[in-house]
Amino acid sequence: MARIIKKDECINCGACEPVCPVGCISEVGEKRFIKAADCIDCGACEPVCPVSCISEA
Numbered sequence: 001m002a003r004i005i006k007k008d009e010c011i012n013c014g015a016c017e018p019v020c021p022v023g024c025i026s027e028v029g030e031k032r033f034i035k036a037a038d039c040i041d042c043g044a045c046e047p048v049c050p051v052s053c054i055s056e057a
Contacts (some may be wrong), residue, residue, distance in 0.1 A: 004036075010031045010051070012027070
């Protein structure tokens with residue numbers, strides 16, 4: 001199951017993007033977005049989020 005970013009909690013710091021091994025996190029508007037079809041559910045992005053807005057879908 002892919003990870004999701006809670007849009008209302010994301011502060012767009014970008015900490016999650018460089019740790020993603022498959023590059024499925026990108027900036028959309030003023031928030032980050034995880035492309036579910038490409039997410040391998042490794043969880044690397046979750047612990048680096050300073051506001052804990054990434055979780056399993």
